[in-house]
Amino acid sequence: MASQPICDHIRSIESVTQPRRHECEECVAIGGRWVHLRTCQACGGTRCCDSSPNQHASKHARASGHHVIASAEPGERWLYCFSAEY
Ligand SMILES: [Zn+2]
Ligand SMILES: [Zn+2]
Ligand SMILES: [Zn+2]
Numbered sequence: 001m002a003s004q005p006i007c008d009h010i011r012s013i014e015s016v017t018q019p020r021r022h023e024c025e026e027c028v029a030i031g032g033r034w035v036h037l038r039t040c041q042a043c044g045g046t047r048c049c050d051s052s053p054n055q056h057a058s059k060h061a062r063a064s065g066h067h068v069i070a071s072a073e074p075g076e077r078w079l080y081c082f083s084a085e086y
Helices: 025-030 056-064
Strands: 037-040 046-048 068-071 079-081
Touching: 025 046, 025 056, 037 056, 046 056
Parallel strands: none
Antiparallel strands: 037 046, 037 068, 068 079
16 A cells, blocks of 8 residues: 555554454455455454455445554554545
């Protein structure tokens, strides 16, 4: 993902919400596959990244207004904000 300036959405995150399960909750429901997982910092849901066929994390961000996700991949620690994309 492209680097970006740290926005107020990311600045307001005090502790990063960790994934409850290492699976995309929407892919599980439809029998889809995912590449990487991202956890929504607003509702704690874990969904798949933009490299995945269904791109549930970014669809969720657009639909819900939940801008900030964290990587749910083991060993990755970063936050990303979708608000610059729409
Ligand atoms: Zn933002
Ligand atoms: Zn998915
Ligand atoms: Zn959410």
